[in-house]
């Protein structure tokens with residue numbers, strides 16, 4: 001529990017530092033100079049393999065559309081790992097900015113933003129939910145609210161090391177809608193950090209759909225090539 005609180009305090013401290021000391025125009029990955037107020041330099045951006053396509057995840061005749069900034073490799077992988085495991089919220093800011101670019105360039109329409117939830121135990125350990133952080137940064141820029149409409153009710157095994165079918169079984173019935181009324185007929189942008197088989201994002205989107213949400217679009221920081 002203590003670890004989570006420390007990370008949460010680090011987040012608040014980072015926010016305070018941002019106000020006192022504005023960005024010093026150095027790349028957060030390699031410390032080289034950057035253009036204007038970019039947090040990463042063009043050289044570091046070059047190793048990001050941006051996705052051009054719109055993807056779908058399909059299971060039992062239900063299909064969801066999803067967008068991904070890039071493939072899970074190079075510096076996008078580095079940014080995600082920093083956000084997820086090192087409480088580096090400036091890395092999260094970079095990812096969120098790319099997500100906003102995807103939303104704008106594809107003209108994705110939605111009423112509100114939601115995100116892949118974590119269990120209460122995981123939240124206590126990490127101190128923050130990286131997908132919620134991304135959703136919040138997007139919300140501030142796009143002017144759509146973040147709604148916490150899903151709970152993760154089952155502690156699942158880490159998806160790493162599980163094969164495709166095991167991943168689907170692992171997340172089955174792991175999520176629950178908190179308030180059905182707020183999602184009815186609403187267009188929802190569902191934010192995730194990494195999408196591998198898509199089992200987790202699909203399970204969340206499927207819960208929303210079962211409770212009569214309108215259109216659900218998934219947006220992830222990176223996708224694996226599987």
Ligand SMILES: [Zn+2]
Nearest residue numbers: 027030041044
């Ligand atoms: Zn750099």
